[in-house]
Amino acid sequence: MSSSAQIFDFVIVGSGSAGSVVAERLSASGRHSVLVLEAGGSDRRFFVQMPLGYGKTFFDPRVNWNYRAEPDPGLGGNADHWPRGKILGGSSSINAMVWIRGHKSDFDDWRDAGNAGWGYDDVLPVFRQIEDNEAGADSYRGTGGPVHVTDLTRHVHPLTKRYIAAGVELGLARNADFNGETQEGIGVYQITTRDGRRMSAARAFLRPAMKRPNLHVEMNALATRILFEGNRAVGIEYLKNGRRIEVRAGREVIVAGGSVNSPQLLQLSGIGPSNHLRALGIDVRHDNPHVGCNLQDHQGINYTFKARERTLNQLLRPWWGKLLAGSRYLLARDGPLSMSMNQGGGFFRTRPDLDRPNMQLYFQAFSTVLPRPGERPILSPDPWPGFSIGLSNCRPTSRGEIMIRSADPSEHPKIVANAFSTNHDVEEMLAAVKFLRRFTETDALRSLIAEEVLPGPSVRDDEALIDDFRRRSGTVYHPVSTCRMGPDPSNSVVTPRLRVHGIEALRIIDASVFPSVVAGNTNAAAIMTGWKGAQMVLEDMD
Known part of the structure; x- marks a missing residue:
């Protein structure tokens, strides 16, 4: 890696439903420097803002x-046809905006599959914190x-x-x-x-956070691979204006590209089904046949x-x-x-x-x-x-x-x-x-x-x-589970703390980690995952 590469505490790949939340949460205290890499451009477009x-x-x-x-x-x-957002806010900037969390038993299923901290009683307070519900607060809704x-x-x-x-x-x-x-x-x-x-998610989380001096957002920046030292993720290589640029993460690399781009980036970086990667001439960093699989x-x-x-x-x-x-x-x-x-x-x-x-x-x-x-x-x-x-x-x-x-x-x-x-x-x-x-x-x-x-x-x-x-x-544009979470590395990609099995300082925080698809639209659960994931990152630093 170039010795002149910029260094941030956290490098986040993707500014979508989860990535925008992670960026806001990790930059909120002002103590951590955060870089967000977004392959797309600005969300300040009339047909994006008009519902x-x-x-x-x-x-x-x-x-x-x-x-x-x-x-x-x-x-x-x-x-x-699979539309996915290539823009600040990701797919939350081009979706149909229906706010459905999922059935309460969906999250209990996640917990019962060995994912401690992801049951309905764990995620309900997060949903309530996220919301400013026009219908008013009650034991389920938040304001x-x-x-x-x-x-x-x-x-x-x-x-x-x-x-x-x-x-x-x-x-x-x-x-x-x-x-x-x-x-x-x-x-x-x-x-x-x-x-x-x-x-x-860009309007709710990222735009307000972009006013902070410790958060930097790089648009039109296509992440090409994760950089490693030994078994540790230490940065990202990305492409912008025809130039390859390297950036270093002092604490963690966080992949939040969604259910298509997250497994893609891992595979490009040598994490995935070894036979498939070798056939494409990619050096295998960590053999995990589940990267990209279990699409729901x-x-x-x-x-x-x-x-x-x-x-x-x-x-x-x-x-x-x-x-x-x-x-x-x-x-x-x-x-x-x-x-x-x-x-x-x-x-x-x-x-x-x-x-x-x-x-x-x-x-x-x-x-x-x-x-x-x-x-x-x-x-x-x-x-x-x-x-x-x-x-x-x-x-x-x-x-x-x-x-x-x-x-x-x-x-x-x-x-x-x-x-x-x-x-x-x-x-x-x-x-x-x-x-x-x-x-x-x-x-x-x-x-x-x-x-x-x-x-x-x-x-x-x-x-x-x-x-x-x-x-x-x-x-109906709800792909999930291509990097699903689970305690057992033999059938999952990330741990219940969203760390990539077998790799240090690398997490995935987006809908690709869902152990199974929720009933209903997935944007709310993706935003919740961003909030909880960022919470875990901060807790694990202590």
């Missing part, structure tokens, strides 16, 4: 890695924290109430807070916005309907409607552009004998059957009134992997999702889409629906339903 603007960032290479998974037999041979959580109940489209009434007809309980005492039921989603602007992700699908009443399509489709919504947003920071496309939600069980919900619901008061090329068509809905009800599985048993293709850090890794590769996942989704169809038979929705557009009324029997959800399902 519904994430339709514009869905394919934008300026803010998005735009990964593509391998053609997947489980998805009818489709090669799924005064960095992440403002907006209660949309008074703002949702009127059709959302019809959707909730339909769910109640089907036997689902009305649930005012999916992060409260129980997750199951139907209701309105809470989202991470404040004053009509996206509340990303939620798969989702929408059923779309023509409506007999006006939906958001009639507002967001015509030029005058766009002008009206845009003016309302610019002048008052409210209206449909200030929200997520997913206003209603819910969790249900496909079988009564299950001990917790295994499916998540989404309601969108508009439809996007006819997309425009190169844009997620949120801002260009269909020319007729339409709405969609979607669902995704909560705990799939299918497992995939993420492996580098070469020693070139700029080459995207190979993503193999293996969606619907188990009978369990296929049978569960089949039961779920049949339940979804029952929404159309309720008094609350029957008179509203003019026609089922997708998949259409001809798709009825089990074989046709399975074929349809294989062809039309896709990731």
Whole structure:
């Protein structure tokens, strides 16, 4: 390593949902120097800050890695688009902002797998510290924290109430807070916005911390490998403006690149499946066949309907409607552009004998059957009134992997999702889409629906339903567990303290360490992991 390399106490790779939190926490006392390396650029972009603007960032290479998974037999041979944030705030700067922590038993499962300190009773206080919940504090919610959580109940489209009434007809309980005492039921989603602007991890944590003299953020800096002295991580090599630069970490290197970039960086640095690394000409630093493996992700699908009443399509489709919504947003920071496309939600069980919900619901008061090329068509809905009800599985048993293709850090890794590769996942989704169809038979929705557009009324029997959800399902952007934590190095990548097995002074703090995927959106749990991970770093220094 160059003797002239800059030295910081901590070098953090990635400024996403977890990395932003780690940077804020480690720099808070002023006693430690912290460097954050971010491959992307600034989050100060209009369509990043405007909540519904994430339709514009869905394919934008300026803010998005735009990964593509391998053609997947489980998805009818489709090669799924995998957007991941390449920007300050990471994927929290381009996501749909739904604030779901996960089911309480998910975290107890983590603890029971040998990960002390990660049970629900351990993480609940962290969630409460993180939150500034507009709905007010109680024994589950928090106020005064960095992440403002907006209660949309008074703002949702009127059709959302019809959707909730339909769910109640089907036997689902009305649930005012999916992060409260129980997750199951139907209701309105809470989202991470404040004053009509996206509340990303960068806005909540990193931007305030960047005012501190002991925190430095280097943007457009692609980490290429971890640097070592013997078995100890001592720094990072990164690429910026065509130059290779080395930076040294006096205390620890912290990898917070997320479920794609973290295993990629470890593999590029010689930590991973030895046979795979040798085949690519990479010297093996530490053989761990689990780096990049155990990939888990939620798969989702929408059923779309023509409506007999006006939906958001009639507002967001015509030029005058766009002008009206845009003016309302610019002048008052409210209206449909200030929200997520997913206003209603819910969790249900496909079988009564299950001990917790295994499916998540989404309601969108508009439809996007006819997309425009190169844009997620949120801002260009269909020319007729339409709405969609979607669902995704909560705990799939299918497992995939993420492996580098070469020693070139700029080459995207190979993503193999293996969606619907188990009978369990296929049978569960089949039961779920049949339940979804029952929404159309309720008094609350029957008179509203003019026609089922997708998949259409001809798709009825089990074989046709399975074929349809294989062809039309896709990731709901919740990849986790590619560097999973566990006490046993023979089946995990990091310890319950998030230290990489077999390596000194190296931790991974992001959603890649989840032992298993949580039920629901993963951003909240990733932020919690950043907070707890930073706490562990500080505790272990004492």
